[in-house]
Amino acid sequence: MYGLIGKMRAARGKRDAVMDVLRETTGALPGCLSYVIAIDPVDADAIWVTEVWTDQASHKASLQLPEVQAAIAKARPFIAGFEFQVETQPVGGFGLPRAEAG
Amino acid sequence: MYGLIGKMRAARGKRDAVMDVLRETTGALPGCLSYVIAIDPVDADAIWVTEVWTDQASHKASLQLPEVQAAIAKARPFIAGFEFQVETQPVGGFGLPRAEAG
Structure with a gap:
């Protein structure tokens, strides 16, 4: 699996506008196992996004989808x-689709 | 919802031992919606854990469960x-149990 943990900063007062776009877009993209959007309780303009994909190619391909390009x-x-981004290699846990969670 | 993003560092050469404990433990804990364990492709001793709980109380209560105490x-x-830990407030996305994903 391929994972991303990232923190982005919205322009002042625009966090909810960004969240709305993220929520509209994160449907069932091919290869996407989890895509969690979170606000930061102590940083009003920050948005944390944690992603799990079947593989890096699926994530890369998603960026070319028309709906993602539009978003x-x-x-x-x-x-x-973007203040922080790390790539990870998820290996298991709880809450991922069973076949992938190992 | 209540979220945690954390990076822990295993003692040299002990990452897989920690991963094994994490994997054995992260079953269906009450209030746990997602618990993803990941290795870091560029940092051999690092482990990233991203968690989503229904609320902070559920996470706190989980730490008192006998199986979690044992782990x-x-x-x-x-x-x-532990090198990094941030609390988040997940508000939606993809891959969370439907009733909670908002």
Whole structure:
């Protein structure tokens, strides 16, 4: 599996606008096992996104999907920057689709 | 919902021992919606854990469960430290149990 943990910063006052775009977009994208969007209780403009994909190729391919391209274009004006991003290799746990969770 | 994103560091060469304990323990704990355990492809002793709980009280209560207490005791000798931990407030996304994903 392929994982991403990232923190983005919305432009001042635009966090909810970014969240709305993220929520509209994160349906069942091919290869996406989990995509959790969270706010930060102590940082009003921050958004944490944690993702699990079957593999890195699925994540990369998702960025080319028309609905994802449209979402990126829609959210971009509201995003001030990306502060943190790490790639991980999820190996198991609880709550992932059973066949993938190992 | 209540979320945690954390990075722990295993003692040198003990990452897999910690992973084994985490995998054995993370069954269906009350209030746990997602618990993903990941290795770091560029940091051999690091383990990333991303958690989603129905609420903070459920997470806190889980730490008192006998099986979790036993796992903590079992893993502790293999853990060098915790390098990063952030609390989040997950609000939606994909892959969480439907009733909670909002």
